[in-house]
Amino acid sequence: MTQALTYTHYFRIWVWLVGLIFLSVLASGLLPREGALLVIFAAAWVKAVLIALYYMHLKYERWQLAAVVLIPLLLVVGLAVTLVPDIVIGHGK
Amino acid sequence: MEQASTLNRHIATPLSTSVPTGKLGVWWFLASEVTVFGGLIACYILTRLGSTGWKEAAAHLSLVFPLLNTLVLLTSSMTMVMAHAAVEAKDSHRLRTFLMVTVLLGVGFLLLKAMEYSREMAQGFFPHTGLFWAFYYGMTGLHALHVLGGVIVNLILLLTVPTATETQQRRVEFAGLYWHFVDIVWIFLFPLLYLT
Amino acid sequence: MSDMVVAKVADVTPHVYEELGFWRKYVFSTDHKVIAKQYLALGLLWAIAGGLMAYMMRWQLAWPETPVLLFRWIPEPFMYDGYMGPEFYNALVTLHGTIMVFFVAMPVLLAAFGNFLIPLMVGARDMAFPRLNMLSVWVFALASLVLFVSFFVPGGAAAAGWTGYPPLSARAEYTGVEWGLNLWLIALALEFASFLMGGINFLTTVINLRAPGLSMFRLPLFVWMQIVAAVLFMLSVGPLIAGAVMLLMDRLLGTTFYLPAGGGDPLLWQHLFWFFGHPEVYVILLPGLGIVLEIIAVFSRKPIFAYRSIIYATIVAGILSFIVWAHHQFISGIDPRLAMPFSITTILISVPFAFVVFAMIATLWKGAIQFTTPMLFALGTLANFILGGVTGIFNGSAPLDIYIHDTYFVVAHFHYTLFSVTVLGGFAGLYYWFPKMFGRMLHDTLGKVHFWLTIIFFNSAFIPMHLVGVGGMMRRIANPLQYEFLQPLQPLNVWITVSVIMLLIAQIPFVVNCVWSLVAGVRAEQNPWRANTLEWSAPSPPPHGNFAAVPVVYRGPYEYSLPGSAQDWLPQDYEVLTQAAARS
Numbered sequence: 001m002t003q004a005l006t007y008t009h010y011f012r013i014w015v016w017l018v019g020l021i022f023l024s025v026l027a028s029g030l031l032p033r034e035g036a037l038l039v040i041f042a043a044a045w046v047k048a049v050l051i052a053l054y055y056m057h058l059k060y061e062r063w064q065l066a067a068v069v070l071i072p073l074l075l076v077v078g079l080a081v082t083l084v085p086d087i088v089i090g091h092g093k
Numbered sequence: 094m095e096q097a098s099t100l101n102r103h104i105a106t107p108l109s110t111s112v113p114t115g116k117l118g119v120w121w122f123l124a125s126e127v128t129v130f131g132g133l134i135a136c137y138i139l140t141r142l143g144s145t146g147w148k149e150a151a152a153h154l155s156l157v158f159p160l161l162n163t164l165v166l167l168t169s170s171m172t173m174v175m176a177h178a179a180v181e182a183k184d185s186h187r188l189r190t191f192l193m194v195t196v197l198l199g200v201g202f203l204l205l206k207a208m209e210y211s212r213e214m215a216q217g218f219f220p221h222t223g224l225f226w227a228f229y230y231g232m233t234g235l236h237a238l239h240v241l242g243g244v245i246v247n248l249i250l251l252l253t254v255p256t257a258t259e260t261q262q263r264r265v266e267f268a269g270l271y272w273h274f275v276d277i278v279w280i281f282l283f284p285l286l287y288l289t
Numbered sequence: 290m291s292d293m294v295v296a297k298v299a300d301v302t303p304h305v306y307e308e309l310g311f312w313r314k315y316v317f318s319t320d321h322k323v324i325a326k327q328y329l330a331l332g333l334l335w336a337i338a339g340g341l342m343a344y345m346m347r348w349q350l351a352w353p354e355t356p357v358l359l360f361r362w363i364p365e366p367f368m369y370d371g372y373m374g375p376e377f378y379n380a381l382v383t384l385h386g387t388i389m390v391f392f393v394a395m396p397v398l399l400a401a402f403g404n405f406l407i408p409l410m411v412g413a414r415d416m417a418f419p420r421l422n423m424l425s426v427w428v429f430a431l432a433s434l435v436l437f438v439s440f441f442v443p444g445g446a447a448a449a450g451w452t453g454y455p456p457l458s459a460r461a462e463y464t465g466v467e468w469g470l471n472l473w474l475i476a477l478a479l480e481f482a483s484f485l486m487g488g489i490n491f492l493t494t495v496i497n498l499r500a501p502g503l504s505m506f507r508l509p510l511f512v513w514m515q516i517v518a519a520v521l522f523m524l525s526v527g528p529l530i531a532g533a534v535m536l537l538m539d540r541l542l543g544t545t546f547y548l549p550a551g552g553g554d555p556l557l558w559q560h561l562f563w564f565f566g567h568p569e570v571y572v573i574l575l576p577g578l579g580i581v582l583e584i585i586a587v588f589s590r591k592p593i594f595a596y597r598s599i600i601y602a603t604i605v606a607g608i609l610s611f612i613v614w615a616h617h618q619f620i621s622g623i624d625p626r627l628a629m630p631f632s633i634t635t636i637l638i639s640v641p642f643a644f645v646v647f648a649m650i651a652t653l654w655k656g657a658i659q660f661t662t663p664m665l666f667a668l669g670t671l672a673n674f675i676l677g678g679v680t681g682i683f684n685g686s687a688p689l690d691i692y693i694h695d696t697y698f699v700v701a702h703f704h705y706t707l708f709s710v711t712v713l714g715g716f717a718g719l720y721y722w723f724p725k726m727f728g729r730m731l732h733d734t735l736g737k738v739h740f741w742l743t744i745i746f747f748n749s750a751f752i753p754m755h756l757v758g759v760g761g762m763m764r765r766i767a768n769p770l771q772y773e774f775l776q777p778l779q780p781l782n783v784w785i786t787v788s789v790i791m792l793l794i795a796q797i798p799f800v801v802n803c804v805w806s807l808v809a810g811v812r813a814e815q816n817p818w819r820a821n822t823l824e825w826s827a828p829s830p831p832p833h834g835n836f837a838a839v840p841v842v843y844r845g846p847y848e849y850s851l852p853g854s855a856q857d858w859l860p861q862d863y864e865v866l867t868q869a870a871a872r873s
Contacts, residue, residue, distance in 0.1 A: 006178045014171040021163055028288040040284045041269070048277045055174045055273045065112065065641055068120045069127050072524050075611060076131030079528060082615075083139055085624035086556050091143030109499040116522075118493045120524065125485050127525020136531060136546075136557060144552055152852045221543035224552040231538055235531075 013054050020047050119267045123274050127240075130172055130278050133235065137228045137285065150225035151286065153218060158209040158250075159287045162202050163279065169198035170276040173269045174248070180262045185255050188265070191249040195272070199244035206237050229286055243272050306560050318835055321340040321421035324426045325405035326726070331433055332396035332610035339388040340793050342733060346381045349373055351779075353768040367445060376465060378767035379448035379569035381824035384440075386451030387473065391480050392436065394573040394711045396429060399522075400487055402576060402718055403515045405726060407491055409831065412500025412840045412862070417493040425486035432479035439472035447473035450765065454561055455547035455555045459539040474537050479836045482695065483524050488519035500823070502842035506597060506859070508848045509822045513600050514579030516780065517607045518572045525568035525611065532561035559621055563614040570707065571610045575603065577714030578674075581667045584721050585649060587655025587820045588664035590857045592847035595648045602641035602648075609689075626686040633684030639678060646675060657850070657857070661818075664735030666717035669744045670709050677705030694766075698758025704751050713743070716799070722808070724813030728830045733800045750788035753781045819858045822846045826862050 020043040027039035053059040058066050110117075141147050176191035210230075220230040246268050254262050315323060348357045356371025367377055404422065406645045408415055440446045447470040449458035459469035495508070495516050535546040536558065545551020547558050586593050593599065614633040615623055647670055658664070680702040684690055693699060716739075723731050760778045762769055769775040769782060816825040823842070825834050840862035848859040 007175055008183075010171050010174050010178065013577075014167060014767070017167045018164065021160070021167070024284055024288060025160065028284075030668070037289065040288050044280050046237070047280045051170060051273050051277055051280070055170055056184050056270055064110070065120050066119075068124050072124045072127040073131060076128055076135055076528070077523055079560075080135035080139060082627070083135070083560055084142075085627060086560065087136075087139040087554055088143040090556075090624055091140075091554060109497050112497070114493050114497045116495060118418060118489050121489045121492050122485070125488075125523045125527055128524055130527075131529045131560065132528030133534070134562070135528070135533035136535070140546075140552075140554070140557070143554075148294075212411075214695060219542075219544075220538060227535075227538060227542075227546055230542075231534060231544075235534060258369035 010055070013050055016050060060083050101279075113263060115263060115267045116270070119270045123270065128273060130235070133232055134281060134285065137177070140224065140228065144224060146223075147225040148289070150223055151229075151289070153213070153216065154229070154287055155209065155212065156287060159283055160204055162205050162209075165198050165202050165205065166276045166279050169195045169202070170273050172198065173272045177266045177269050180254075180265050188262075189255050192247060192254070192265070196244060196247045196251055199240055199247065202239060202240055203244070206233065206240075219273050232282055232286070236282060238273070239278070243260060243268070243275050247272065271288050317423065319415070319423045320642070321404045321408050321416045321419065321422060322383065322726070322831065324422050325401045325403075327426050328396040328404060328429065329401035330755070331430065332393050332401060334355055335388050335433070336397075339385055339393055340796070342381045342385040342388070343789060344793055345373070345376065346385065347786040347789045349767060350769060351783040375767040376448060376624040377445070379450075379464070380446045380466075380469075382765050382838070383447045383450050383453075385471075387447070387477070389707075390451065390569070390573065391477065391710075392433060392555040394707070394715075395480070397485060397715055398573055398576040398580075398711055398718075399515070399518060399544055400426070400429070401510075402580065402722070403487070403491055406722070407494055407515060407823055408498070409514060409725075409827060409835055410512050410822055411495060411498055412503060412823050412836070412842065413494060413498040414834045414836070414839070416490045417498055418490050421486050422490050425483045425490070428479055428486070429483040432476045435472050436476035438493075439469045439476065442468040442472065451590060452564075453536070453558075455536065455539065455558050456549075456707050458536060459545075459547045459555075461540060461851075466577055471537065471538075474533055474540075476505050478530065479535055481530055484522060484527065488523045491515055491519045492523075500840050500842050503823075503861075506600075507842060507845045509579075510582040510593060510596070510599060511576070511579035511839050514575040514582075514603065517603050518575040521568040521575075521610060522572045525565045528561045529565035532558055555620060556618075557619050560615070560842055561645060563617045564611075564667055567614040568607075568610045570703070571606065573707065574710050577670065577710035577718075580714050580721070581649065581670050581710075581719040582652075583822065584663050584667040584717055585652050585656075585671075586847050586849060587721075587818050588659045588661055588667075589617075589653050590659075590849045591652055591656040592845075593648070594651035595644075596727070596845070596847065599645055599648050602644045604642040604730050606645075608639055609634060609641070610834050613638055613685075616685050619687045620694050632685060632687045636682060639682055639685075642678060646671065646678070661720075662733055662740060663717045663721035664730070665737065665740045666720060669740065670713040670717060673705055673709035673713065673744075673748070677702060677707075679707060680705065693758060695763055697754050697762050697764065700764060701751050701754035701758055704754070708751075710748060716743070718738075721818070722824075723803075724817050725824055725827075725829050725831070727807055727814050729806045729810035730813050730817065731806045737796050739795065739798040739802065742798070743792065746788050746792035750785050750792055757781050757785070802863075816860075819856075821848060821858055821860045823861055826860060 024040045024043045027036045027043075031039060049081075052066075172191045172194045176188055176195060179185075179188035179191055218226050220227050250265055250268055254265060257264075302787070314320075318324060318327075345360060348355075351634045354372065357373065358371075360368065361371040363371075367373075367380075399422075404416070407413075426526055444461070444466045446466070447453070448464050449470060450465050453470075453473075457463050458470060461470070464470065470524060480837050495512055499505075499508075500761075535544070538544045539546050539548065539553075545553045547553045547555050549555070553587045582599070613625055613631060613635045619628055619631075653668075680698070684693065684702055720731055720736055723729070757778050760775070760781075762775050762782075766772075770779065813829040815827070815829055817829075818825070823840055823855055824831075826840055841864075842861045843864060844859065844861055846861055851859060
């Protein structure tokens with residue numbers, strides 16, 4: 001890969017990222033609640049994955065490096081799910 | 094066995110894996126940061142789902158500041174990784190330029206945040222105003238502190254790396270990993286606080 | 290080998306190192322061995338403080354409302370000519386727990402032993418990030434200072450329990466303690482930062498800086514235990530850091546994250562705390578188990594039984610440790626439907642630990658046991674840990690826990706598990722590695738006296754504590770005599786206190802032994818215990834840079850009593866047996 005291509009490559013990802021932002025803002029204003037939430041959070045995840053794969057180069061690294069951050073993410077999600085009965089459903093009781 | 098004569102040379106040990114030690118260290122650091130911000134964000138989501146009136150509170154937030162901040166941070170991520178590309182291309186001039194832009198954009202983020210905070214406080218919204226505001230200030234505040242840390246690191250790199258050795262220039266990549274992570278956290282904070 | 294990248298590790302060559310002044314060599318040092326000793330010194334100092342706090346608490350429990358012997362010097366408003374009020378008792382309870390877990394067990398078991406041994410055991414010249422290592426010990430020293438200062442601020446030290454539950458901890462007016470608790474939170478945050486940095490160092494060093502030939506499954510089990518502990522700590526502490534930020538905001542900025550009146554939830558703190566708190570107890574447990582494993586192999590002259598399975602069992606236990614935490618909260622108002630799954634996982638986690646215990650016993654079986662002081666402490670750890678583990682089953686079962694939660698039965702349980710592995714295991718490690726660390730042997734007979742006194746008075750104190758707990762005595766109360774139903778238990782309380790006092794006095798032989806041996810002890814040879822792991826291939830004590838040449842590893846760490854060999858040990862870095870015979 002020549003250097004010129006690499007800079008362009010990063011710029012292209014940036015264009016996608018900015019596009020997704022504006023998509024999210026539009027969705028929050030125009031779509032009904034459920035649709036808006038879906039678009040907004042899908043867009044956020046896509047942006048995060050784009051940055052992780054291409055800016056943090058996870059696409060070109062060994063999978064164990066991605067595992068180092070994915071496992072804690074799963075843990076936090078597990079924590080959140082376990083807390084739903086107490087903090088969400090049982091709130092104020 | 095040789096004693097002092099071996100130690101007098103620069104001591105080189107082959108690495109057990111092909112991942113540079115600095116990169117490995119930063120990824121482990123990011124793993125712990127995922128649990129810090131992940132924990133805080135999880136608490137926000139859970140508490141919000143169990144409470145009422147947060148949408149109304151959030152309506153008092155501006156959209157212009159955070160939108161600008163998002164663009165600022167995304168662009169700074171791009172310039173940071175371009176700085177890394179400049180290191181690989183051994184392009185010292187571009188390295189300096191991209192690092193400088195990254196630092197300036199980071200400072201810009203902090204200035205915009207400060208302006209946003211003062212606007213909200215002038216309207217009477219403080220951390221103790223309500224639970225939504227507590228989370229808002231807590232999450233964006235902790236994030237802003239991390240941005241500040243990143244700006245300082247990037248500034249140090251800007252001042253030292255253009256004249257550093259090749260191995261030391263790899264630090265741009267490692268600092269970039271941290272900077273991208275801080276950007277990713279904002280990517281989630283923005284919709285969670287401002288768009289819902 | 291084409292993808293191997295060569296890294297420059299030690300920047301300071303020896304002759305340059307010799308020229309460094311006192312401050313760079315012993316205070317602002319990046320050498321992992323010096324940093325280890327700094328952690329050890331801080332940890333042992335805090336151990337004295339924590340032990341004295343236990344003494345004061347036990348005095349108050351045995352002889353309530355009498356002046357504590359030898360403590361009349363503590364000024365008002367903390368104590369009144371040796372008498373303590375319930376608020377001061379609360380502070381003692383809080384600080385004893387905080388100090389022992391975070392300022393004794395962590396720095397000694399994890400940081401001191403880990404820092405000293407990991408580079409040596411993997412054949413490296415230092416940690417992966419020596420300057421980060423120095424920063425971590427200095428941040429820990431700062432944390433220590435902050436905690437120390439918290440004793441002297443108006444309102445006194447933190448007094449909401451080492452668990453710091455809100456709402457009590459969320460507003461200064463609820464405890465009467467303002468900056469004491471704020472500083473406590475800040476000290477803990479600094480301590481977490483210090484150990485996060487340390488954990489990064491340990492993990493990268495073990496993953497990347499192993500000597501040639503040292504595959505992961507040729508690592509000593511002590512190293513495996515340390516890295517599992519590091520991963521557990523790093524993955525569990527984050528949510529608590531978030532929670533601590535929220536608690537600090539509640540206290541300093543008037544937010545209501547944990548106050549129901551403002552829409553918050555006290556249970557949120559509990560969950561965040563114990564999500565960390567439970568893996569944390571395994572974090573401080575695993576290094577001690579690693580120490581015991583090293584010692585029993587050496588002093589039974591046998592390989593460790595089921596080496597790989599112990600590693601797998603430890604990893605399974607580590608994973609399980611993330612899904613048991615609410616067993617600390619069975620009666621706190623959690624959704625009752627959570628009780629069963631957490632009881633099941635809690636009972637399950639005893640299985641991998643039981644496996645490790647059985648593997649230890651199998652290692653000892655038919656070994657040529659040498660009853661040195663480290664071996665005595667290791668055996669004592671094993672025996673007492675079993676007792677602690679057994680009462681864990683009782684506590685883990687929700688229906689039974691409803692009755693024994695917040696009683697002294699729980700206190701007895703966790704002292705059996707924690708004290709045995711961290712204190713007895715820690716002593717085992719100190720006696721075993723003292724020759725390597727300081728170049729002198731500890732006096733063996735004095736060590737045996739220390740062992741027998743410690744183990745006798747420890748058990749004498751904590752076995753009756755189970756009875757006191759089942760008899761109904763609640764935790765954290767300052768005066769049991771105020772309750773009529775507890776008065777019949779008072780003779781047991783007195784017995785426990787006397788045993789604790791004897792236990793503390795029993796540590797004097799250890800202190801005397803250390804001081805005397807450092808100055809006038811027998812000089813240690815390179816490998817006094819005839820052990821196989823790599824640290825014994827370096828001089829006692831190792832110089833800066835550790836090894837004359839980076840060792841090459843040919844085998845696993847437990848090749849003892851190989852059939853047909855001339856001697857009963859074979860170090861990891863000896864090429865052939867004849868070389869070993871020539872060197873021994």
